[in-house]
Amino acid sequence: MTTATNSIDRDGYHQSVWQVQSPLALSAPVPGDAVYDCLIVGGGITGLTAALLLQQDGKKTILTEAHTIGFGSTGGTSAHINTFADTTFLEAESAFGEEGAKQFAQAIKEGFQQIKTNIEQLAINCDYEDKVAYLYAEDKDEAKQLDDIYNGAIKVGVEVSRATTVPTTVSYVQALKFDGQAQFHPIKYLQALQKGYAAAGGIILENTLVESLSQEDDIHIARAGNVSIKAKKVIYATHLPPGINVFNFKCAPYRSYVMAVKLISGDYPDDLIYDMQEPYHYIRSHQIDGQQLLIVGGLDHKTGHEDPEKAFADLEKYIRQYYDVSAVKFRWSSQYYVPVDGLPYIGQMPLAAAGVYCATGYNGNGMMLGSVAARILADMVSGNESPYEKLFNPSRVKPVDSFTEFVKENADVAYHFVADRFGLNQLESLQQIEKGSGKLVEVEGKKIAAYCDEEGIIHALNPTCTHAGCVVNWNAEEKSWDCPCHGARYGIDGKVLTGPTTIDLQKIDNG
Numbered sequence: 001m002t003t004a005t006n007s008i009d010r011d012g013y014h015q016s017v018w019q020v021q022s023p024l025a026l027s028a029p030v031p032g033d034a035v036y037d038c039l040i041v042g043g044g045i046t047g048l049t050a051a052l053l054l055q056q057d058g059k060k061t062i063l064t065e066a067h068t069i070g071f072g073s074t075g076g077t078s079a080h081i082n083t084f085a086d087t088t089f090l091e092a093e094s095a096f097g098e099e100g101a102k103q104f105a106q107a108i109k110e111g112f113q114q115i116k117t118n119i120e121q122l123a124i125n126c127d128y129e130d131k132v133a134y135l136y137a138e139d140k141d142e143a144k145q146l147d148d149i150y151n152g153a154i155k156v157g158v159e160v161s162r163a164t165t166v167p168t169t170v171s172y173v174q175a176l177k178f179d180g181q182a183q184f185h186p187i188k189y190l191q192a193l194q195k196g197y198a199a200a201g202g203i204i205l206e207n208t209l210v211e212s213l214s215q216e217d218d219i220h221i222a223r224a225g226n227v228s229i230k231a232k233k234v235i236y237a238t239h240l241p242p243g244i245n246v247f248n249f250k251c252a253p254y255r256s257y258v259m260a261v262k263l264i265s266g267d268y269p270d271d272l273i274y275d276m277q278e279p280y281h282y283i284r285s286h287q288i289d290g291q292q293l294l295i296v297g298g299l300d301h302k303t304g305h306e307d308p309e310k311a312f313a314d315l316e317k318y319i320r321q322y323y324d325v326s327a328v329k330f331r332w333s334s335q336y337y338v339p340v341d342g343l344p345y346i347g348q349m350p351l352a353a354a355g356v357y358c359a360t361g362y363n364g365n366g367m368m369l370g371s372v373a374a375r376i377l378a379d380m381v382s383g384n385e386s387p388y389e390k391l392f393n394p395s396r397v398k399p400v401d402s403f404t405e406f407v408k409e410n411a412d413v414a415y416h417f418v419a420d421r422f423g424l425n426q427l428e429s430l431q432q433i434e435k436g437s438g439k440l441v442e443v444e445g446k447k448i449a450a451y452c453d454e455e456g457i458i459h460a461l462n463p464t465c466t467h468a469g470c471v472v473n474w475n476a477e478e479k480s481w482d483c484p485c486h487g488a489r490y491g492i493d494g495k496v497l498t499g500p501t502t503i504d505l506q507k508i509d510n511g
Contacts (some may be wrong), residue, residue, distance in 0.1 A: 047237030066320030074332025111372030253487025304484030
């Protein structure tokens with residue numbers, strides 16, 4: 001695997017192909033006792049885009065990032081930019097009506113355009129390229145789904161056509177062609193937003209985890225360690241808002257697996273390619289430091305469920321079945337949240353104080369939806385109306401059609417509250433844990449999340465997730481402890497990697 005000594009930090013052991021980029025160091029003044037127009041929590045594509053828009057609009061803003069810019073999902077994306085989404089337009093119409101489906105399509109288009117506008121205005125060199133996308137079906141059942149995707153796209157005005165050929169060696173029976181798609185380098189893009197925001201007077205505080213938010217006299221006060229930040233409005237751009245809230249039951253956490261490989265032939269596809277399998281595969285190529293690479297992703301599953309090692313093994317097997325691979329250069333996984341009714345939640349956060357906003361539930365389409373969410377939230381902070389406020393309202397009543405999906409995604413949450421406490425069969429001793437691995441073990445009647453480092457030292461943690469009390473599982477690939485209920489993730493030292501928790505796992509002194 002490719003490694004880099006000077007690279008972007010990330011939320012797991014495996015580095016993405018984008019994170020070999022050198023980190024951007026910009027000095028930030030201490031916030032002091034100022035009252036900001038808006039505090040933005042989270043330094044991914046949503047947070048930085050919203051912060052930049054607000055700062056350009058004359059607002060006085062500050063952005064906090066729990067780790068470093070590019071650490072989370074934006075740094076782990078496969079960076080496809082599309083006019084279509086994982087939720088099909090017919091599915092959106094079924095849940096939100098024809099007008100809702102058209103609005104959803106328009107929102108995706110505007111998110112796409114927001115990226116292009118930023119690239120043009122800030123003269124960003126982020127490897128942006130216009131592309132053609134192909135979506136193909138391998139059997140009759142998939143072909144029927146493909147027909148629905150075609151009809152739905154036509155109905156909402158998204159450009160699509162029937163394809164007679166697809167640049168793939170996979171056998172297929174039917175295919176669609178989407179012109180006007182794109183790809184880019186997400187970290188180069190993010191760093192350019194970071195520079196633009198700082199140049200406009202914005203303040204960024206990295207390694208600053210907001211642990212609590214309170215309100216005094218209509219002013220929100222965020223506390224992060226010894227730092228206290230006052231703001232009139234707050235945006236949570238943290239992928240999932242922290243703490244116990246309605247989104248724990250409206251959004252299901254998923255991990256997606258990606259590999260970047262070198263081909264023997266040097267024959268790389270110049271397009272974006274997607275199949276219709278469940279979960280589907282997505283393919284494109286990109287040149288990193290003068291080296292052309294094939295990027296293939298898929299094998300998604302709920303966070304903390306199934307076997308990440310098997311997911312990577314199966315993904316590599318799939319790639320080698322259709323491509324002449326000479327070497328696997330990168331492999332990584334990334335997290336996203338699937339909304340129960342198919343559309344993201346963007347706006348005033350339910351049950352929170354007025355002026356606290358959030359954005360979540362992007363499914364696998366974070367680049368476009370994160371960008372349009374930033375525009376929507378910036379408008380709301382500035383007191384401007386957005387045509388998407390009602391459609392993406394986080395307090396919207398769930399459509400009846402989504403109830404089955406709601407039950408399916410949340411049934412296992414209740415199971416893990418009980419089964420992980422009373423059904424732990426791996427009663428291993430600490431001495432049986434191999435170096436470089438972790439396990440849930442039981443010692444003197446107590447369950448422990450134990451990791452054995454390369455020196456043989458045991459790092460013992462309380463396995464109870466500090467978010468809602470589920471028991472974490474070991475992720476051998478990313479060397480992390482992942483919660484199977486709501487997607488909180490912790491490092492081997494118990495430190496929070498990604499939310500919705502803000503509290504580390506408790507360390508156990510193993511004497």
